[in-house]
Amino acid sequence: MDRIKVIRIVIGVMTLGIAVLGILFYKSILSYLVISGLLAYLISPLINYAQKFHIPRAVTILVVYLIIISLIIILINVIIPQVKTQAEEASKFFKQIVKDPGAFSLKSIGLDGVTKFIDRLQTRFTFINVDEYTQMLGEKFVGVINAIPQILINSLSGIINFLAFLVVIPFVCFFLLKDERQLMKTFFSWIPNRYFEFSIYLFEKIEDSFGRYLRSILLETIIVTILSYIGLLILGIPYALTLSIIIGLTNPIKFFGPFIGFVPVILVILFSPVPNVMVIYAILMSIIVQQIDSNILFPSLVGKGLGMHPLWVLLTVIAGGYAFGVLGLLLAVPVVFLIKTVVQVSATSLKQFEII
Amino acid sequence: MKLKDFFTPKTEKVDEEKDLIRFLSEVELFENLTRNERKNLSQHLYERTYKADEIVFKKGYPNVVMYVVKEGELQTFLDSTEGENLKTIKTADFFGEVGLFLEEERTATIVASKDSILLGISKRDMNRFIDELPRAGSKILRKLATVLCSHLINTNKALASKRDELKNLKKQLEESECQIQELKSSQDVENEKS
Structure with a gap:
């Protein structure tokens, strides 16, 4: 009896050791695995749908790959140069403003009401120099704007090595997609009978809430980007593409997203030859897009929503931003939501399955 | 599938898959599928x-998985495993199908009486399969309806026979009560006489 116990302990320790060694060994490609997993997860409904018509999975995957590759080629040849020139122009534009000391005066915006208001303020409270404050604010803002691309590049390069991205991820993704069911079967076959039903239950519940959330957020981002692009094009605002991409990317950030995404639009309008009244139209457009998003897109895609109190979401976004920067802002809510789902589902079902 | 199968050569895997597909045609629920x-x-x-x-599952667990018996034998208990075996489940039988339609908890406890191999399909995967391949889905659902109807008829018959039994028992009880009273009254009369 004792001998068996000892053997069991030894085998347990050895298994743990092997697991730890494995993790250490594969540590450097762990982030690729995570990214390919996410990608595969996003593509898999498409492959499953095609399987309905008895099309082999491998064929569908290759077709999807071809579509993605051609999209990337279009992106590289058409969109990226446009965005690049637009971004360069914008940054030149902002630099010029910084050089020109008068540019940040609120008076330079040229709204009559604002100018009069400032004048009145200055005659009443002589100790306030509005222009100086706005200039200081403006310079700080330009500093932040200039830093954003650097921050983005830094945080991305930490995750993705470009070569690996090109070679490893598509391959891993391909096999994850092709052998999806096989991998799931293998995974669940490791689980003892006692916990089999519970694990399936947990897995499906998580997929139902978190998986749908992830997929629909992606779709939402794309649709909001397109809508904003159309809106900005109609209004004839310069750098429409760049601005709409910023709006789309910041959209998933709860509460702050739409505001953060909209700041560049206002700045571009104020400091470009476009009439300043456009700000109001642009705000109107953004309100319309936000209404479409929150009343039509979000309910139909994400469904009931997160089930997290708005205050909690807000605090999570702030905390994520503090801890992990831009990525934190984007990922904090999904990750916290995932943990919350796991805890919630386990709390009720562990008892039902008599595990605790 | 076991961990070792993950590393075994492809040919063995293909054979196993063929066996599984052949076995499925023997299951009543799936016999009409192509x-x-x-x-x-x-x-x-x-x-x-x-x-x-x-134990496969106990009464009161959430309905998650439906099983088909590939090999072996299982027993059904309504209350605890010490109670009466309600029904023996044999190879090619299936159980847990109630969960496909009702959100309720498991209504019985299932215990393997011999070493068994079960094929589990999760409720969600089953529903998805039915949605994605409606032709196959309708075949499965029709078969399932047939099976459930025959269950219902059997249960009705059993109920009717039990009801008749109960009636007979009641009659017997009444008769015996009458006899007892007659005996009692006759005894009383005798007592008075004496």
């Missing part, structure tokens, strides 16, 4: 091995 449909279905099946006396 080979392609069975192949598609087999991708959703989790193979589980149970030792004798191992």
